[in-house]
Amino acid sequence: MKEFLKNKKVTYNLMSFTGFKALVLFSYLLESPKSYKEICQYFLEHPYLNEKISIDTLRVYITSLKRVGCEVKRERIDGVSKYSVVSNPFELTIAQEQVSSLVKVYKIISNDLTLEELLNIELFLKRLSSKIKNPEIFEAFSRVSLLKGVDIELLQELITLSAKKKQIIFQYKSPRSGIKNIEVLLSNVGINNSKIYLYGYSKEYNHDASYLVSRIVKILDVKNEPDILIQSTPIVVGFEYIGDLSDLDLKDNEKIVQTSDRGVIVEITSTNEFMINQRILGFTDKAKVLYPQSYQKQFINILKDMKAGIYIG
Numbered sequence: 001m002k003e004f005l006k007n008k009k010v011t012y013n014l015m016s017f018t019g020f021k022a023l024v025l026f027s028y029l030l031e032s033p034k035s036y037k038e039i040c041q042y043f044l045e046h047p048y049l050n051e052k053i054s055i056d057t058l059r060v061y062i063t064s065l066k067r068v069g070c071e072v073k074r075e076r077i078d079g080v081s082k083y084s085v086v087s088n089p090f091e092l093t094i095a096q097e098q099v100s101s102l103v104k105v106y107k108i109i110s111n112d113l114t115l116e117e118l119l120n121i122e123l124f125l126k127r128l129s130s131k132i133k134n135p136e137i138f139e140a141f142s143r144v145s146l147l148k149g150v151d152i153e154l155l156q157e158l159i160t161l162s163a164k165k166k167q168i169i170f171q172y173k174s175p176r177s178g179i180k181n182i183e184v185l186l187s188n189v190g191i192n193n194s195k196i197y198l199y200g201y202s203k204e205y206n207h208d209a210s211y212l213v214s215r216i217v218k219i220l221d222v223k224n225e226p227d228i229l230i231q232s233t234p235i236v237v238g239f240e241y242i243g244d245l246s247d248l249d250l251k252d253n254e255k256i257v258q259t260s261d262r263g264v265i266v267e268i269t270s271t272n273e274f275m276i277n278q279r280i281l282g283f284t285d286k287a288k289v290l291y292p293q294s295y296q297k298q299f300i301n302i303l304k305d306m307k308a309g310i311y312i313g
Contacts, residue, residue: 021049022064026085029072036147069212075098092132103144110146122147146194149214155189157219158198163265167226171217181220184209185228192275193282197219199272203228208272234271237295241266243286251279265290277302 021043028034028042036055043049053061062072062083069089074081094102122145130137141230142148147155161168173194184200187208191197195212202209241248242263250256250266258265267277277299280287289299 018060018064019094022061024049025058025061026065026070029083029085030088033075033077033084035080035082039083052073052076054068062158092128094132094137099140102137103140104292106141107144111145111191111194113191113197115189118146118191119152119156122152139312146191146196150196151216154216154218155196155213158186158203158213158216159189161219161222162188162198162200165226167223167228168219169221170219171209173215173217175215182211183228184211184225185230190211192278196280197275199275201228201230208270208275210272210274210278235273235276235292235295237280238265238281238290239268239280239290240264240288240290241283242288244284273298282304 007126023225039058040052043051065072071086072083074083125138125141131260165186167185169181172180174180183203187199189198198211198213236267240260240263253269255267257267270276289296
């Protein structure tokens with residue numbers, strides 16, 4: 001240690017060099033299968049080694065890894081003999097009880113996460129599942145994930161295009177009319193009632209619309225210059241909220257306009273009636289639509305359809 005502190009160099013006197021080389025090899029083989037030629041080049045370019053190793057020396061290091069519990073395999077890949085670490089005693093193991101606990105935590109926090117945070121968790125779990133002995137952890141999360149059934153690459157592309165307010169044509173699996181092409185001037189992508197929606201202005205219907213991302217098959221075209229003219233008139237819907245105010249989490253287009261005997265009266269201003277429907281439905285029995293009367297009647301019909309099992313959200 002004194003020598004290292006003085007010279008800031010690692011030398012043969014400071015370590016078991018065979019053990020160090022075995023660790024270097026172990027780390028390198030964890031990345032992907034490597035040929036003898038690739039291993040030699042890696043050792044030659046290593047800042048502390050700078051030397052070529054013989055095939056006999058390589059066998060010594062592999063034997064060292066096997067003695068500590070690593071399973072090292074040699075196989076021909078594309079006509080080249082390559083070495084890889086199949087398993088090792090240093091792998092992370094998560095018990096089934098721990099997986100269940102993690103899933104419970106995910107269920108609790110998922111509705112409060114942003115879309116970006118959900119994507120980060122998804123990518124993290126994919127990496128984690130490749131590093132542990134029980135990869136079923138990712139399968140367990142996939143069953144409850146808000147991104148279940150969503151093409152991640154397509155979602156990321158939609159987020160990018162929405163940020164640029166692009167006009168696109170995409171293929172959509174409509175629950176009523178089957179596969180159809182839809183043209184939309186994009187607004188944003190967001191989470192609503194535990195589902196991922198694409199929001200935009202529909203060219204076909206001349207009003208704001210929402211589309212489940214899980215039903216989007218692919219993007220067919222992205223227009224350089226938008227030609228959709230927005231003509232929607234926003235509506236204002238008032239509802240009484242009687243739940244815990246800490247759970248209300250007002251959006252940018254919402255505001256509290258009055259305090260009632262039981263709670264507060266909230267107004268939503270939007271051109272997208274579907275989004276208003278989903279927002280109020282998300283409060284279950286904690287919300288009651290007050291006005292306008294035309295929307296109130298429409299919302300009552302939605303509740304009747306839900307009770308009859310014919311409402312498609």
